Amino acid sequence: MSGFNARGAWSIYQRELMRAMRTAFQSILSPVLTTSLYFVVFGSVIGSRMEPVDGVPYGAFIIPGLLMLTLLGETTSNSSFGIYMPRFTGTIYELLSAPVGVAETLIGFVGAAATKGLILAAIILATATLFVDYEIAHPVFAIGYIMLVAASFSLFGFILGIWADSFEKLGIIPLLILTPLTFLGGTFYSIDDLPAPWNTVAFANPIAFLVSGLRWTFYGTSDVSIWVSLSLTLGFLALCVAIIAFIFKTGWRLRE
Amino acid sequence: MSDPILSIRNLTKVYAGGTKALDDVDLDISKGEIFALLGPNGAGKTTLIGAVCGLVRPTSGTITAFGQDLSTNWRSARERIGLVPQELSTDMFETVERSVAYSRGLFGRGPDKVRIEEVLRSLSLWDKRSSEIRELSGGMKRRVLIAKALAHEPDLLFLDEPTAGVDVELRKGMWEQVAALRERGVTIILTTHYIEEAELMADRVGIIRGGKILMVDNKDAMMQRLGTTEATIALAEPLSELPAAIAEYPVTLSEDGRELCYRGGDGSGSGSAEVAALTKALIAHGIDYTGIDVADSSLEDIFVDLVSQEEAA
Numbered sequence: 283m284s285g286f287n288a289r290g291a292w293s294i295y296q297r298e299l300m301r302a303m304r305t306a307f308q309s310i311l312s313p314v315l316t317t318s319l320y321f322v323v324f325g326s327v328i329g330s331r332m333e334p335v336d337g338v339p340y341g342a343f344i345i346p347g348l349l350m351l352t353l354l355g356e357t358t359s360n361s362s363f364g365i366y367m368p369r370f371t372g373t374i375y376e377l378l379s380a381p382v383g384v385a386e387t388l389i390g391f392v393g394a395a396a397t398k399g400l401i402l403a404a405i406i407l408a409t410a411t412l413f414v415d416y417e418i419a420h421p422v423f424a425i426g427y428i429m430l431v432a433a434s435f436s437l438f439g440f441i442l443g444i445w446a447d448s449f450e451k452l453g454i455i456p457l458l459i460l461t462p463l464t465f466l467g468g469t470f471y472s473i474d475d476l477p478a479p480w481n482t483v484a485f486a487n488p489i490a491f492l493v494s495g496l497r498w499t500f501y502g503t504s505d506v507s508i509w510v511s512l513s514l515t516l517g518f519l520a521l522c523v524a525i526i527a528f529i530f531k532t533g534w535r536l537r538e
Numbered sequence: 539m540s541d542p543i544l545s546i547r548n549l550t551k552v553y554a555g556g557t558k559a560l561d562d563v564d565l566d567i568s569k570g571e572i573f574a575l576l577g578p579n580g581a582g583k584t585t586l587i588g589a590v591c592g593l594v595r596p597t598s599g600t601i602t603a604f605g606q607d608l609s610t611n612w613r614s615a616r617e618r619i620g621l622v623p624q625e626l627s628t629d630m631f632e633t634v635e636r637s638v639a640y641s642r643g644l645f646g647r648g649p650d651k652v653r654i655e656e657v658l659r660s661l662s663l664w665d666k667r668s669s670e671i672r673e674l675s676g677g678m679k680r681r682v683l684i685a686k687a688l689a690h691e692p693d694l695l696f697l698d699e700p701t702a703g704v705d706v707e708l709r710k711g712m713w714e715q716v717a718a719l720r721e722r723g724v725t726i727i728l729t730t731h732y733i734e735e736a737e738l739m740a741d742r743v744g745i746i747r748g749g750k751i752l753m754v755d756n757k758d759a760m761m762q763r764l765g766t767t768e769a770t771i772a773l774a775e776p777l778s779e780l781p782a783a784i785a786e787y788p789v790t791l792s793e794d795g796r797e798l799c800y801r802g803g804d805g806s807g808s809g810s811a812e813v814a815a816l817t818k819a820l821i822a823h824g825i826d827y828t829g830i831d832v833a834d835s836s837l838e839d840i841f842v843d844l845v846s847q848e849e850a851a
Binding site for chain 1: 588591595613614616619621625628630636641643644645
């Protein structure tokens with residue numbers, strides 16, 4: 283075998299995707315329904331009474347934020363669950379004894395989680411058209427940025443799944459950290475509209491940069507430069523890759 | 539010994555808590571043999587397997603499989619190794635066939651429905667191929683684990699306590715499967731604390747305790763070297779002392795003078811022959827007896843002796 287076990291990576295990827303299909307109600311329908319409710323309540327009903335933000339109708343304005351909310355939560359949860367379950371049930375033995383290394387494992391688990399995230403994003407954007415009129419200003423950038431965020435948070439979820447030693451810990455980060463930070467990161471408002479000093483303090487929240495970046499790809503307006511958002515996202519991705527490389531090198535929580 | 543398929547040198551594993559699970563272990567395994575690693579619970583059997591299969595990071599020492607150092611060329615070595623773990627760890631919601639096919643892919647082998655069918659049929663799982671693993675009995679789950687380990691056609695197979703907690707019938711079925719694998723040239727290393735299992739199946743036996751290999755030998759040689767025959771002869775009339783006519787035999791007289799106790803031989807059957815000669819000598823000298831109880835020592839006796847000697851030391 284050469285230095286890369288492509289079949290091994292493909293097997294993990296396929297199985298992880300099939301796991302999502304097996305639980306389609308939970309992993310696809312549920313987040314789509316939740317996001318649709320946001321579109322109905324905040325986009326159509328309340329949004330019709332709101333002033334446009336930065337020249338964008340309110341219903342359309344919240345789309346990137348809501349998309350980010352689902353994307354971050356779902357990619358993190360899917361990826362963390364994907365690697366935590368084999369650890370929990372003991373089936374990790376097979377992965378550890380197989381000729382697969384960090385690259386195959388990441389392509390398999392993280393690739394599948396990111397793919398699920400992208401499928402969700404596509405469904406949510408399609409669903410949004412039922413409730414809100416919107417156009418994407420930079421579609422290629424938007425697709426690229428969504429892919430980058432999906433990959434980054436799938437990597438982050440993978441780390442979480444290795445770190446967690448209980449189901450409670452597995453749920454803490456997405457529910458108690460990512461969701462509140464996304465809500466406060468400008469999903470429903472422009473950070474520029476916040477009174478001082480909150481319009482500065484808000485940028486201590488890294489998710490604000492992600493929401494801002496995605497909003498730029500949609501409408502060409504953002505709280506910070508797209509390049510700042512892009513650089514931060516790439517930096518986060520690189521940090522996650524470095525942590526995972528360290529985990530595999532030392533065997534932390536994987537190999538005794 | 540021919541070129542070893544697996545060679546372990548100075549292997550030591552100290553866990554984070556300070557427990558030394560393996561202590562300077564040396565072991566060579568030949569191609570095609572069945573090697574049984576015997577030891578009490580906590581002896582280091584599973585750690586040894588884990589170190590070879592990549593589940594445990596050795597503290598020091600080297601492991602060479604198929605001529606490749608596992609610390610550097612682990613990919614090419616691991617694709618030829620299969621592992622059946624002790625715990626029944628399976629993906630409960632997966633079907634049998636998909637789970638086995640997944641294992642094959644994970645080890646870098648392309649899809650091969652014929653091979654998967656062959657493996658499932660050989661383990662009497664074909665009829666259950668579409669069942670989710672959670673629906674199967676414990677014995678079937680264990681067979682699924684074996685099927686998963688065989689899916690990529692390994693040359694070296696580790697069976698960690700393959701018959702732990704399974705009923706007698708299934709245990710016998712498992713032994714037949716191991717024999718069939720050996721016919722196909724698969725080298726097998728199994729850990730067990732059922733000594734009967736080692737005695738029946740293994741070519742060589744290693745005894746491990748406290749992370750140290752106490753002894754490794756050919757099973758028959760071990761039994762010949764350490765085995766004994768014990769015979770108790772119940773006398774028709776009590777004797778006051780051991781008759782000179784049988785003094786050349788390794789016999790002792792019981793305190794009440796009613797039993798002669800023989801302990802000799804070497805595990806090759808010579809003990810039984812000597813007991814026969816002893817009884818003839820007794821008859822020839824007019825010493826009558828009413829019963830004889832003869833027993834050859836088993837691997838279990840040898841194991842217990844070795845382990846208790848080690849404890850005493």
